[in-house]
Amino acid sequence: MPAEAVASGLSASTWSAADPLVEVRRLTTWFPVRSGVLARTVGQVRAVDGVDLTIRQGETLGLVGESGCGKSTLGRSILRLIEPTSGEVRFKGQDMLRMGPAAMRRMRRDMAMIFQDPFGSLDPRQTVGDIVGEPLEIHHLARTRRQRQERVRELFDLVGLAPSFVDRYPHEFSGGQRQRVGIARALAVDPTFIVCDEPVSALDVSIQAQIINLLERLQEKFNLTYLFIAHDLSVVKHISDRIAVMYVGKVVEVSGARELYQSPQHPYTASLLSAIPIPDPTVERGRERIILKGDVASPVNPPSGCRFRTRCFKAQPQCAESEPPLDTVRLGDHLAACYFPLG
Amino acid sequence: MSLHLLELEDVHTKLTLKTGVVRAVDGVSFHVDAGETLGIVGESGSGKSMTALSIMRLLPRSGRIDSGAIRFKGRELTGLSEDEMEEIRGTEMAMIFQDPMTSLNPVYRTGWQVGEPLQIHRGIDVRAALAAAIAMFKKVGIPEAEKRVAQYPHVFSGGMSQRAMIAMGLTTSPSLLIADEPTTALDVTIQAQILDLLRTLNRDSGMATILITHNLGVVAGICDRVIVMYAGRVVEQGRTEDVFAHPEHPYTWSLLHSIPRLDADDREPLKVIEGSPPDMMGLPSGCKFQPRCPFAVERCAKDEPELRDVRGHLARCWVTQAGTSLNGSVDAG
Numbered sequence: 191m192p193a194e195a196v197a198s199g200l201s202a203s204t205w206s207a208a209d210p211l212v213e214v215r216r217l218t219t220w221f222p223v224r225s226g227v228l229a230r231t232v233g234q235v236r237a238v239d240g241v242d243l244t245i246r247q248g249e250t251l252g253l254v255g256e257s258g259c260g261k262s263t264l265g266r267s268i269l270r271l272i273e274p275t276s277g278e279v280r281f282k283g284q285d286m287l288r289m290g291p292a293a294m295r296r297m298r299r300d301m302a303m304i305f306q307d308p309f310g311s312l313d314p315r316q317t318v319g320d321i322v323g324e325p326l327e328i329h330h331l332a333r334t335r336r337q338r339q340e341r342v343r344e345l346f347d348l349v350g351l352a353p354s355f356v357d358r359y360p361h362e363f364s365g366g367q368r369q370r371v372g373i374a375r376a377l378a379v380d381p382t383f384i385v386c387d388e389p390v391s392a393l394d395v396s397i398q399a400q401i402i403n404l405l406e407r408l409q410e411k412f413n414l415t416y417l418f419i420a421h422d423l424s425v426v427k428h429i430s431d432r433i434a435v436m437y438v439g440k441v442v443e444v445s446g447a448r449e450l451y452q453s454p455q456h457p458y459t460a461s462l463l464s465a466i467p468i469p470d471p472t473v474e475r476g477r478e479r480i481i482l483k484g485d486v487a488s489p490v491n492p493p494s495g496c497r498f499r500t501r502c503f504k505a506q507p508q509c510a511e512s513e514p515p516l517d518t519v520r521l522g523d524h525l526a527a528c529y530f531p532l533g
Numbered sequence: 534m535s536l537h538l539l540e541l542e543d544v545h546t547k548l549t550l551k552t553g554v555v556r557a558v559d560g561v562s563f564h565v566d567a568g569e570t571l572g573i574v575g576e577s578g579s580g581k582s583m584t585a586l587s588i589m590r591l592l593p594r595s596g597r598i599d600s601g602a603i604r605f606k607g608r609e610l611t612g613l614s615e616d617e618m619e620e621i622r623g624t625e626m627a628m629i630f631q632d633p634m635t636s637l638n639p640v641y642r643t644g645w646q647v648g649e650p651l652q653i654h655r656g657i658d659v660r661a662a663l664a665a666a667i668a669m670f671k672k673v674g675i676p677e678a679e680k681r682v683a684q685y686p687h688v689f690s691g692g693m694s695q696r697a698m699i700a701m702g703l704t705t706s707p708s709l710l711i712a713d714e715p716t717t718a719l720d721v722t723i724q725a726q727i728l729d730l731l732r733t734l735n736r737d738s739g740m741a742t743i744l745i746t747h748n749l750g751v752v753a754g755i756c757d758r759v760i761v762m763y764a765g766r767v768v769e770q771g772r773t774e775d776v777f778a779h780p781e782h783p784y785t786w787s788l789l790h791s792i793p794r795l796d797a798d799d800r801e802p803l804k805v806i807e808g809s810p811p812d813m814m815g816l817p818s819g820c821k822f823q824p825r826c827p828f829a830v831e832r833c834a835k836d837e838p839e840l841r842d843v844r845g846h847l848a849r850c851w852v853t854q855a856g857t858s859l860n861g862s863v864d865a866g
Contacts, residue, residue: 367809394577394747395576395791395792396576396788396806397809400806403805423721424794451796465721467753469752470794471754471773474750475754479725482726
């Protein structure tokens, strides 16, 4: 595709700090469903199915949705930790999906990920100092052993861990401390963009605020851009500037965080909001609740048209006929994929 | 004094582990009345689940009720034989758990499992039990109940499994349902469905419910009264409205101020509870929350306070018992 190559070359050279940091276009990530002794492909899990998303420099974009909606897959696809099936992910104007390994490796230094449980996938026999220092080696960011040690101590200090902890092992740490180690590791490469995938949902309630405040402090200090993925809309609304709502592989609504709460347009967003319990008995008992019918639709066999229509209280025949694009509702920055928005 | 449906008096439950003895439940007293919903809130390790398992006598092998009384309809449970206890569990008390997927037996049809308690405890035959299971499925909102009872658990979604678990618990019309984090593994829209179901069942049947959760929003939505647990102890207890409007224990106060609220409009940093949840193997002297407490005074590290009445509900705190109001206090935290 020569036209596209030219376009991508152009935007790479003309990208400025005022442009979006990340632009996702028509991104799809499908996984094959295999069955039988020959493991033949019998279907596709459309985990991410045509997503458009823009992440601005220095902002926190919240990404919410229920389990299986594809939010984690989207986060990983953006970092190319999972190889997307098609589409574009432009980072600072360059399409990452068409990059070779060397260019990709250089790009990786600019981005990082924070996981729900940072130790789930790591070697329990590595000291936390080595865990945090590893990205420095991979990207040759420390020339000497001493430089590396200094940087690791500096990172520990940044996330509120005593530098004397560097020689300890993961099992000696509490959940909150482990997440601090995970954050220190993410910061090691001095990234501009961090995907935070459910960073507080495994933590005790009393610890969550510590980590949320830490992430906010670090963002301010280093002008970080976050994609903050979580199922807890109260947490997401607190930390995000804008929020994107996902349902079965699609972004169905995106808007400023406050506006999303005050005037949701998509019926799914409205029911999600109404389902979140508020820790105040007087408020909680006076609330009108939308109780949805049934379960989340299957990403293997999504309903025709709008995917939410099978549970929607506003669905009309039109909703089954064609899929509403994200800009069906456009109120300035506020977009929603719905023919019958709440208004 | 009227008779409570369930009454716990100074219950102590110990877990004997390889690394030492943990006082998982350390002197817990409370009651539940017919028709009410009592919330038990606490973090992991606070003793909330062990309290429930002590009531049901379903403790792990390492666990033992050391002392205290558990009376159900006036009958002391702690001295009952396993057979007698099983009869009560099958007919008068039911418990549902966080993960419905692992609580259902994968090799039996769901309808058979839901009807089984009736076969065992009411002596009815398979056919009648299946009919009862269909009726229960309808009651808990499982669509196509006639078809669903013939299916195995693996085809049920999380929300449907939890409904089936609730149906199983309710077949014998128990007077007490203990629900241990029943919605924690579920998505919020499904959580809303299940809470709505519990609310309806509670209203229609007069059954009492103990709801164990870490989610203060869930408590605010459906509990009449609430107990807050910390380090195996009850630190605050009262009517839900009172406890939320003026918490009298700094732990409750801090929790309420540290969680982001959907309806809050500010972007101020959250108030943080310093430190980590307590290490049950090495609890501090005095008040167990004192090392993390923004209000602590000298006395707190020395003596442990009792649970006493403070402005209309119970709290285990020297500071509020001495008259200080946490809400009116200087900006702590």
